[in-house]
Amino acid sequence: MKPTQMAVRDPFGRPFLNFRISVTQRCAFHCPYCHREGQEAAYTEMTAAEITRLTRVAVGLGARSVKITGGEPLMRGDVYPIIRCIASLPHVEDLSMTTNGSLLPGKACALRNCGLDRLNVNLLTVDPYRYRKLMGGDLESVLQGIDEAAACGLHPIKLNMLVMRGVNDDHVQTMIDFAGNNGYTLQLIELEPVNLDGDFYEERHLPLNGIAEELRRKSVKIVVRRHTNNRRVYHLPGATVEVVPPIENTEFCANCARLRLTSDGKLKPCLMRNDNLIDVLTPLREGADDSELTELFLRAISLREPYNKPAYKANPTIEAVR
Numbered sequence: 001m002k003p004t005q006m007a008v009r010d011p012f013g014r015p016f017l018n019f020r021i022s023v024t025q026r027c028a029f030h031c032p033y034c035h036r037e038g039q040e041a042a043y044t045e046m047t048a049a050e051i052t053r054l055t056r057v058a059v060g061l062g063a064r065s066v067k068i069t070g071g072e073p074l075m076r077g078d079v080y081p082i083i084r085c086i087a088s089l090p091h092v093e094d095l096s097m098t099t100n101g102s103l104l105p106g107k108a109c110a111l112r113n114c115g116l117d118r119l120n121v122n123l124l125t126v127d128p129y130r131y132r133k134l135m136g137g138d139l140e141s142v143l144q145g146i147d148e149a150a151a152c153g154l155h156p157i158k159l160n161m162l163v164m165r166g167v168n169d170d171h172v173q174t175m176i177d178f179a180g181n182n183g184y185t186l187q188l189i190e191l192e193p194v195n196l197d198g199d200f201y202e203e204r205h206l207p208l209n210g211i212a213e214e215l216r217r218k219s220v221k222i223v224v225r226r227h228t229n230n231r232r233v234y235h236l237p238g239a240t241v242e243v244v245p246p247i248e249n250t251e252f253c254a255n256c257a258r259l260r261l262t263s264d265g266k267l268k269p270c271l272m273r274n275d276n277l278i279d280v281l282t283p284l285r286e287g288a289d290d291s292e293l294t295e296l297f298l299r300a301i302s303l304r305e306p307y308n309k310p311a312y313k314a315n316p317t318i319e320a321v322r
Contacts, residue, residue, distance in 0.1 A: 007062025087115020104145025
């Protein structure tokens with residue numbers, strides 16, 4: 001995404017364009033592979049008004065893309081006003097949500113009417129037996145919700161397939177066919193060692209290099225999403241597949257334009273770290289004005305540092321750029 005107004009760059013020259021908000025840690029599922037946005041356990045949740053105010057500050061610093069995540073965002077009873085208020089903020093160009101889809105039926109059109117642009121749905125398989133075993137839920141209701149979302153104009157719909165060795169790695173082509181046949185984008189995600197048991201990661205991690213190379217050979221066009229970690233989008237005959245590169249490489253980190261807000265109101269400069277969080281909810285509740293909140297955001301942006309550093313030096317000055 002290209003910045004249309006002033007954006008802020010971190011000390012490594014990376015612009016702040018994407019604001020990712022975890023609105024809850026609650027979820028009906030308890031999947032062992034969920035990284036929970038890298039967040040530790042939390043019992044405090046921001047109100048809709050607090051989320052909106054902090055998002056307004058983020059947008060004032062250049063964020064143009066906002067993603068609502070969790071936990072499961074649809075577990076919040078006030079999810080509609082959250083979406084409506086964020087969508088009404090000037091300069092928000094892209095408002096999306098990541099969901100497991102279990103609560104989506106009957107809500108998709110309301111979300112669209114509130115201003116949501118698009119959806120990411122976590123979907124490891126379209127086999128009902130495998131789905132119930134992996135997710136513990138009902139696949140049919142999830143597919144119904146996805147169909148409703150498409151019919152209501154939420155576009156594009158991305159299906160997030162976390163690929164795991166011995167779990168669903170033999171199901172990739174089936175998912176490509178399903179996505180292509182229904183007009184969805186399939187997003188292949190590599191398992192990351194974030195909030196996971198070490199043995200689980202070692203057993204289930206599967207590098208996506210081989211799959212990406214096969215996609216490259218079959219593609220009629222390849223697009224690179226520069227400010228989304230240089231992700232490759234492979235346009236195949238009849239399907240579109242996006243590959244999320246692993247965090248353990250310099251290209252991923254060098255092209256990160258994201259700042260996270262945890263569900264308990266802390267700015268998180270890096271998915272992989274919890275030792276540099278900036279609490280913004282406490283100052284907000286104690287009466288901080290927008291200029292004070294902006295300074296906290298700038299401090300968090302100044303702490304944005306590639307977890308895997310490419311071969312360049314940091315500039316200690318945060319610059320506002322167009």
